[in-house]
Amino acid sequence: MSFSIVVDHVSFGWPDGTKVLDRLDAAFPAGRTGLIGVNGSGKSTLLKVIAGELAPGSGSVSVTGEVGYLPQNVPLEGGRTVSDLLEISGKRAALHAIEGGDVAEEHFTALGDDWDVEERARAELDRLGLDHVGLDRTVATLSGGEAVMVALAAQLLKRPGVLLLDEPTNNLDLDARRRLYAAVAAWPGVLVVVSHDRALLDLVDQIADLRDGAVHLYGGNLADYEERLAAEQEAAERTVRTAEGEVRRQQRELIEARTKLDRRRRNARKAFENKKVPKIVANGLKMKAQVSAGKHRALHQERLEEARERLTEAELAVRDDAEIRVELPGTAVPAGRTLLTLPLDPPPGRPDEVAEVADGERVKVLDRLVVRGPERIALLGPNGSGKTTLLRRIVEHGAHVPVRYLPQRLDVLDDALSVVDNVRAVAPSASVNDVRARLARFLFRGERADQPVGTLSGGERFRATLAALLSADPPPQLLLLDEPTNNLDMSSVRQLSQALAAYRGALVVASHDLPFLETLGITRWLRQDRDAGLAES
Structure with a gap:
């Protein structure tokens, strides 16, 4: 290959x-x-x-x-445009200059043979469902x-x-x-x-x-990999069981050998004490017994160590991936209590109370978002429809209870500070030991908790952000989560699902991960649409 x-x-x-x-x-x-x-x-x-x-x-x-x-x-960030992100701004500038009558050699050099650069870029954007995105639009929007x-x-x-x-x-x-x-x-x-x-x-x-x-x-593919891995793990677990049995057998044989040797030494000593053998013979028997005992002990000990080594090798082949243990604050919210009332601006030209969205579904348009305890709201909608903007508006508007927001880009931590110091910044009353104990549940133990946040992987950064969010004082009664399963491995998604399912506060979760949402016991499904605004489906 x-x-x-x-x-x-x-x-x-x-x-x-x-x-x-x-x-x-x-x-x-x-x-x-x-x-x-x-x-x-x-x-x-x-x-x-x-x-x-x-x-x-x-x-x-x-x-x-x-x-x-x-x-x-x-x-x-910055004033970059879609054209900049596509890396065609230089060629577009040269093309426009030539079309405007500037025939300087540098423009032809910059453009090369790529006279249809804008058409090709437009075609790729359209193919990926971005027909509404202009080449001069700023990336920040x-x-x-x-x-x-x-x-x-x-x-x-x-x-x-x-x-x-x-x-x-x-x-x-x-x-x-x-x-x-x-x-x-x-x-x-x-x-x-x-x-x-x-x-x-x-x-x-x-x-x-x-x-x-x-x-x-x-x-x-992944299905083939999982099938093969399952077979490997089954074989590895059988090997562990066999190795465990061999260790137990060698332990028994070592004990039995020691028992036999101890019995022989006692018999030799008793024979000497009873004057059945001369002293010189008894001493010879004693020496021979000691040498024999040492050889047997060393042999059985060696066999036991070899069995233990085989067991260790077998155990290493069995996967035991660490999983986060998410423990959400146990703050119960009374049923029906109003936690948030957010007025919504009607979309331009669409004052209707009922609208039809892209897939033909008829939905009820909302003029305000009301969240009551302990609702579990799923926020759906296509890219660019304003889901993240809505969650940020909730944070800026404020609620009647403590609110915490997990942003999509995980940019709320200080990259220069350690994981420990970031959590301490939002939980100043907690002791260092308490903070480290909390972080251990998110797999930040020992030196890993002292890593600067800027050096973390995407999944690690998520865990650090979630740890800070859930350790905050006061604990949140309303959680806003924006694409929370991004960057998480499958076991961590399962752990997060289980924790959120047990949370007794209110949730608003923006996500495209329908299997994940279905595990949370969603009570209301809202849809943010570019044309219809926020609607209840």
């Missing part, structure tokens, strides 16, 4: 000494590869190293062909999902030989996901995608599992 990407003994660590990759070897073949692993295993760092975004401390990376890279968080799709359009325009995607379905609505799946399925070159999206991972040709500092390659 020929490999398009070869990672040779690559190590990478952050300036504070936190090691992420340690002498990692990996090779990715042609076709589509899904790179998976638990949060914090180094997936995003590995992609950045391959893309040249990060320089390894040691080792080397070899890539066949030009590399395109779609990061987990597309930068939205895009939703998280729209920004991801524009960044994907940029890669489709460049057509690199190797494309790296980091959690590309984060923030995407269902229509955008379907378009992304189609683009991935049709990709003709090499593709490596980091994702927890099952539908996306079922489109790949192989799975690369980054675990315990090593990459293991499995042929087939």
